[in-house]
């Protein structure tokens with residue numbers, strides 16, 4: 156029998172750092188292709204996939220502001236960094252034969268069409284992967300918050316947060332060998348324990364919308380697919 160997805164529509168949050176692989180900066184081609192394959196495998200199950208892409212591999216507003224730059228200006232630069240990543244991601248999808256569309260929250264109409272919710276939903280219904288660029292389009296926010304926002308808007312059943320670690324741990328697993336991974340944890344407990352799932356704004360939005368988050372490793376082969384199939388993988392943060 157065909158393997159059945161637990162979800163009909165998902166929102167995947169890919170950080171810019173995920174695209175770096177082991178490089179210090181920018182986009183690593185092999186890593187990009189691997190991520191595209193992971194997304195393609197899930198789309199092939201018939202799951203509708205939206206992707207919010209970060210920009211931290213190129214520019215972060217906080218880093219710019221720390222050198223004296225105006226914070227809002229630095230944040231707009233960060234959003235433009237996500238536009239670069241979105242273009243790289245969608246082109247890699249095109250090369251892999253995945254039908255993808257990109258929409259941007261900032262107008263860069265010569266290269267990417269603007270974000271239009273109804274159109275994004277129609278693309279998803281047509282089986283196209285939709286990549287959301289430029290975060291929320293507003294400074295002082297993050298692409299995690301954009302993931303919570305777009306996830307809510309498109310009616311995703313879950314936000315899949317791709318990270319370098321395979322879930323949420325009781326302590327930093329790199330520093331503390333006794334750290335344990337949570338299989339499930341409530342929003343309230345994640346917030347009260349100050350666990351680094353997403354930033355507070357993103358977490359609050361997901362909690363308000365009862366939109367669960369699954370934290371999983373993008374570097375573990377097949378992890379995204381296993382999460383989608385409902386197998387034990389990563390950590391589910393829930394209401």
Ligand code: UDP
Pocket residue numbers: 169170171172208209210211212214215216217229230231232233234236237289290291292293294295296297298299300301
């Ligand atoms: N950013 C912003 N508003 C948004 C999303 C992102 O101003 O709605 C800026 C912010 O400066 C951020 C940068 O874009 O540092 C890159 O996004 P983020 O740090 O979330 O990327 P990631 O950590 O996922 O790579």
